[in-house]
Amino acid sequence: MVRLEARTSTPAWFNLALPxxxxxxxLILCSGLIALAGAGVAEAYGVMFSASLGDSYAIxxxxxxxxxxxxxxxxxxxxxxxxxxxxxxxxxLLAGAVASCAVGAIxxxxxxxxxxxxxxxxxxxxxxxxxPATLRVKFKVDDVVSSLLLNSVIFYALMALIExxxxxxxxxxxxxxxxxxxxxxxxxxxxxxLHLGVVAALIAAPLIWFLIARTTLGFRIRVTGENPExxxxxxxxxxxxxxxxxxLSGALAGLAGVGEVGGVHFQVMSDxxxxxxxxxxxxxxxARLNPLGVVPAAIFLAAVMTGxxxxxxxxxxxxxxxxxxQGTALLAMLxxxxxxxxxxxxxxxxx
Amino acid sequence: xxxxxxxxxxxxxxxxxxxxxxxxxxxxLGEMFSERAGVLNLGIEGIMLLSxxxxxxxxxxxGSLWLGVLVAVxxxxxxxxxxxxxxxxxxxxxxxxxxxxxxxxxxxxxxxxRLIFGQQSVPPSIKGFQTLPIPVLSDIPVLGPAVFNQxxxxxxxxxxxxxxAFVLYRTPWGLSVRMVGExxxxxxxxxxxVIATRFQAVILGGALMGLAGAxxxxxxxxxxxxxxxxxxxxxxxxxxxxxxxxxxxxAGAALLFAFVDALQLRMQASGLGHIPYEAFLMLPxxxxxxxxxxxxxxxxAPSALLKPFRREER
Numbered sequence: 001m002v003r004l005e006a007r008t009s010t011p012a013w014f015n016l017a018l019p020x021x022x023x024x025x026x027l028i029l030c031s032g033l034i035a036l037a038g039a040g041v042a043e044a045y046g047v048m049f050s051a052s053l054g055d056s057y058a059i060x061x062x063x064x065x066x067x068x069x070x071x072x073x074x075x076x077x078x079x080x081x082x083x084x085x086x087x088x089x090x091x092x093l094l095a096g097a098v099a100s101c102a103v104g105a106i107x108x109x110x111x112x113x114x115x116x117x118x119x120x121x122x123x124x125x126x127x128x129x130x131x132p133a134t135l136r137v138k139f140k141v142d143d144v145v146s147s148l149l150l151n152s153v154i155f156y157a158l159m160a161l162i163e164x165x166x167x168x169x170x171x172x173x174x175x176x177x178x179x180x181x182x183x184x185x186x187x188x189x190x191x192x193x194l195h196l197g198v199v200a201a202l203i204a205a206p207l208i209w210f211l212i213a214r215t216t217l218g219f220r221i222r223v224t225g226e227n228p229e230x231x232x233x234x235x236x237x238x239x240x241x242x243x244x245x246x247x248l249s250g251a252l253a254g255l256a257g258v259g260e261v262g263g264v265h266f267q268v269m270s271d272x273x274x275x276x277x278x279x280x281x282x283x284x285x286x287a288r289l290n291p292l293g294v295v296p297a298a299i300f301l302a303a304v305m306t307g308x309x310x311x312x313x314x315x316x317x318x319x320x321x322x323x324x325x326q327g328t329a330l331l332a333m334l335x336x337x338x339x340x341x342x343x344x345x346x347x348x349x350x351x
Numbered sequence: 352x353x354x355x356x357x358x359x360x361x362x363x364x365x366x367x368x369x370x371x372x373x374x375x376x377x378x379x380l381g382e383m384f385s386e387r388a389g390v391l392n393l394g395i396e397g398i399m400l401l402s403x404x405x406x407x408x409x410x411x412x413x414g415s416l417w418l419g420v421l422v423a424v425x426x427x428x429x430x431x432x433x434x435x436x437x438x439x440x441x442x443x444x445x446x447x448x449x450x451x452x453x454x455x456x457x458x459x460x461x462x463x464x465r466l467i468f469g470q471q472s473v474p475p476s477i478k479g480f481q482t483l484p485i486p487v488l489s490d491i492p493v494l495g496p497a498v499f500n501q502x503x504x505x506x507x508x509x510x511x512x513x514x515x516a517f518v519l520y521r522t523p524w525g526l527s528v529r530m531v532g533e534x535x536x537x538x539x540x541x542x543x544x545v546i547a548t549r550f551q552a553v554i555l556g557g558a559l560m561g562l563a564g565a566x567x568x569x570x571x572x573x574x575x576x577x578x579x580x581x582x583x584x585x586x587x588x589x590x591x592x593x594x595x596x597x598x599x600x601x602a603g604a605a606l607l608f609a610f611v612d613a614l615q616l617r618m619q620a621s622g623l624g625h626i627p628y629e630a631f632l633m634l635p636x637x638x639x640x641x642x643x644x645x646x647x648x649x650x651x652a653p654s655a656l657l658k659p660f661r662r663e664e665r
Contacts, residue, residue, distance in 0.1 A: 033462060036466070037466055085446055087450065131640075135640070135643075135644055139643075139644040139647050140647045141640075141643045141644050141647045142592065142643070142647070144393065144446055145585065145588050145589050145592070145643065146640055146643065148585045148588075149582070149585055149586070149589060149636045149639055149640050150636075150640065152581075152582045152585070152633070152636045153633050153636045153637055153640075156629040156630075156632045156633040156636075157629065157633065159629045160627040160629035160630060163627065163629070164627050278450070278454060281447070281450055282454070285447060318461070318462050318465035318466055320458060320461035320462040320465055321458075321462055322458075323454065323457060323458030323461055323462065324455065324458035324459050324462050325458075326454055326458065327397075327451055327452075327453075327454030327455025327456070327457070327458045327459075328455055330447070330450065330451035330454060330455075331437065331448065331451040331452070331455060334437060334443045334444065334447060334448060334451060335437070335441065335443070337443070338441060338443070
């Protein structure tokens with residue numbers, strides 16, 4: 001007989017073992033789809049790996065791709081820590097992209113432009129996140145639904161801009177005018193796309209970790225998430241913490257948009273984000289809401305996305321496999337998290 | 352102004368409202384059953400998308416519309432069962448599982464569609480449902496052509512609303528659903544199988560979401576595109592809140608939303624050219640958010656919503 005038993009604490013190696021377990025299960029489950037598409041499983045995964053992590057150029061491409069997901073992953077991790085259910089990172093990213101693009105198009109010295117782009121993008125993302133937080137605090141509106149609905153509103157606002165005042169009058173394409181050349185984020189490695197934003201993301205993760213783990217605000221965020229009643233009893237203004245969390249979370253998601261504009265696209269178009277906001281949820285859960293774990297989790301998803309395109313070209317398996325992998329990984333991780341709450345214990349038959 | 356008024360309010364406009372409301376009514380009723388049993392299903396967006404895809408594919412390959420509908424419903428039930436497995440049987444976070452189900456279902460829909468149909472410049476289409484006028488009733492002035500000259504799936508939605516109310520309020524199973532959503536502990540003591548009832552409600556909800564998806568790809572658009580659902584699932588979740596978890600009010604909320612949506616479509620078409628059309632597309636979403644803010648204060652959600660039930664934990 002085996003039975004479930006409640007667990008009071010989890011060993012530290014779980015933080016690494018559970019995501020690996022979830023990822024392993026995901027790759028096994030999704031191999032069925034590869035086989036269904038008539039390709040060799042080992043070959044498909046092999047191509048995926050070598051195209052995303054197999055050589056130094058591929059690694060830089062994967063890092064570039066991971067950058068927006070590090071930011072959205074941090075945004076979601078911070079929000080979920082306070083149980084502020086921010087599913088709106090996608091819209092906040094788009095708002096950040098639009099704001100930074102508007103600022104980047106103004107001629108000014110490069111460093112100043114980059115600084116103001118980051119500031120504007122973070123502010124725009126924070127402003128968008130403020131809406132569901134305020135609605136929840138003041139009107140008891142479910143934050144999941146309002147932040148989800150807001151994603152559509154922001155997307156249409158972006159479309160209105162790029163099909164309206166920002167439309168490329170020369171080509172007629174719905175693309176914004178490019179930002180000033182001097183505002184383009186510097187490339188750190190000659191011959192790659194590794195830009196300043198990548199470093200910013202890699203620095204942001206430990207900073208956010210420090211903020212959550214070691215500062216008063218971080219403490220308040222954690223307590224509010226774990227036990228709002230106790231937080232209130234302990235003199236924490238829960239509503240104010242939720243608003244602060246939303247601002248921080250939205251700003252981080254906005255920065256994801258800034259990096260895409262300043263370092264990758266240099267303009268705004270309708271498909272500037274292939275769902276990086278939603279991927280942020282997967283990243284944050286794989287990281288167990290730990291800001292340090294967000295980096296490897298984002299790199300994993302980025303590798304899957306980059307690799308899936310190469311795999312599709314080589315084997316004909318649709319690149320949408322990466323979307324299935326993301327969804328499966330999220331669900332697998334949730335199941336794996338059961339091991340943190342319960343343990344399987346052998347129970348003697350004669351008891 | 353009066354010309355615009357007349358252009359907007361005509362039989363075609365009423366018919367458009369009914370047509371837009373139909374998938375929303377199915378989806379909203381589906382979400383309502385799930386939530387009344389205590390399970391928020393954020394998988395709805397993905398479930399609708401996957402059902403739209405499987406239904407379309409089944410029809411496209413077999414030529415039978417009703418087989419497509421059946422496949423869509425079964426798909427919805429299957430994905431509902433998956434969501435119930437995670438949230439009811441395993442008691443995992445309903446928020447995150449729902450997002451997971453949506454990501455998974457959407458990814459699977461894209462993947463399978465591309466696998467089956469390949470990359471085509473013109474997306475394949477089917478001969479979808481045709482309008483089916485109901486004798487006598489369709490001759491009623493104004494109301495007749497608007498309501499009784501519709502797709503058969505529309506009639507199913509019209510029947511589904513009182514049926515849902517009857518099932519929820521007048522049958523023993525409906526009582527069980529409401530009990531496990533309000534007070535699972537008491538329901539358990541009264542001999543109601545909490546886990547089983549929740550599973551059934553979420554699966555029934557999935558079936559209705561499947562119908563919503565089938566309507567979109569087989570009656571409204573007659574094709575499957577990646578944007579075929581485009582937020583309608585999220586809207587349905589808001590409509591459940593707006594409709595205070597009641598079948599009649601939820602259906603009313605769907606009608607109201609459809610009115611706003613039909614209005615924005617007409618306004619787009621009626622020469623208000625200086626306003627970008629995206630402003631109209633945004634309108635229903637902003638309307639829904641505002642409506643939730645107005646309604647949420649006195650909205651009473653099922654008490655056990657979001658709370659997993661474990662018998663041994665007392």
